[in-house]
Amino acid sequence: MSFRELYMHHVSPTLFGVNGDYDSARIVVMGIPFDSAATGVPGARYAPRRIREVSVELETFHPATGLDVEFANVFDAGDLPLVTCVDSLVRVVGRVVEEVYDSGKRIISLGGDHFVSYPVISTVARKTGRLGVLVFDAHMDLRDEYPFDCRYSHATVFRRLLEENSNIEVAYFRPRGWSKEEYLYAKETKRVQVLGDEAEVDDWFRRAENVYVTIDIDAVDPSFAPGTGTPEPFGLHPDTVRKIIEETFPRYSQKIRGLDIVEVNPLVDVNDVTSRLAAKLLMYALVGLLPYLG
Template sequence: MFPGARDADPASAGERADYVVVGAPLDVSTSFRPGARFGPDEVRKFARTFEDYHPSSGTHFSELGVTDYGDVHAWNDAAEYLDYLEGVLTDVHWNDAIPLLVGGEHTVSVAGVRAADPDVFVALDAHLDLREDLDGDPLSHSTVTRHALDVADEAVVVGARSGNEHEWERATESDVTVVPPEDAADWTPDVDGDVYLSVDIDAADPAFAPGTGTPEPFGLDSATMRDLVREVAPESVAFDVVEVNDRDDGQAATLAAKLLREFVHSHADA
């Protein structure tokens, strides 16, 4: 269970809760370093050391109505899994709670976006994720932003520094905004409507979070990611943090867990 959260009844996800942690250990399309299946456990484990009190907001995490649904067991059929996961997350929304999805590979965000039906998809990510497919797989972790645009009116990718030529061409269209790492600290969210906030931990420079599937240098520092989450949280109807694996000493999981808590404190405070 995520430290500071309560157990959630799987039959009534979100009931008597304001926020529901849902683990999604999908790890079928990882293209470099596998291990995202261990992400939910790693994030919960490395959250144990944090103080309950949040000095910036003056709130206690354990008093903010967070429950932990546990993990939605993953299997190899990504399409079927995403359909099932979407149903779980839809139940959370129907119970007037905010889902806190913990991956797993970034593909799980597709289910999160479909369940939330946001106006804007905001991703902290090293990669544009605008591919049609990766090696013939249309549900790869490299296609998430493209899938999000099937639901949302626009996408903002903050920290992007990697993509193929076709992705960068697609990113010039009016429904996509790219904020490069060097501009991220000065970016002010100017969004119209409900936001889905997705944090791919590889948005961070590998110096801060080496435990991820496709690390990309020249990325965001952890304090900038914290500030971005705080800025976007008040407009958000759902949150996820993804692509944490077990290939470091807990740096990526610690950052992911802290960003999840920052989201909850900032959202609740607003």
């Protein structure tokens, strides 16, 4: 029995109602319902289920490519069991991701708080050469400890990844919530950069060897994405994120190793607009990847 079969439990509905076959699928979706590392309003553990539920209510046909995501050969592996222990999360996620990655597939993860990215990216980094991580996030998540004496939380995730993986470089797209500690660390480490526009993102993709994309929904302005635990004013317009996905994913699909979307909190959402936004961004990501993966 594989780790995927051992740990994952099937869900209904699947993301966009996909019904692909694992062996032939090039992309595998997995839910990670974990929010024990969050410091804001809890509830992100409910996001994988809610994003899937609203995804089947959305139109999934993309006229420009002729692709209907509902009928794409994407395998939804279901959700990991609900755990509250960071050590268990890291161990279980690492095993499943390694197995999926070794089978030559791309991984799309549904969080969960932003700490769920840590075991996924760590595992992918061990399997690649240089790995560039493109981060859409209101915050830097570069704290050393947050809250006090806690080294593994959603506010420390990229600090730990950079410290523990010398082959990782991190690029943020227009973050807006900095602490002085994070600012000084970013300047000191030399492996952190901030991108200010779409042209800089394209240039970053062009120079990267391998890419992982992580989307914290609080990167988007809370007027468009109220359903998140740590909202921050003056955020991105969702169309900016969509445009970057539509323009870079097809061009650089062979470099992209994985993607996640995190920090959606259905408990504080309004009419599911944040879950729907997350689902729609995932649809554009699939449209950008599927036709080019062979």
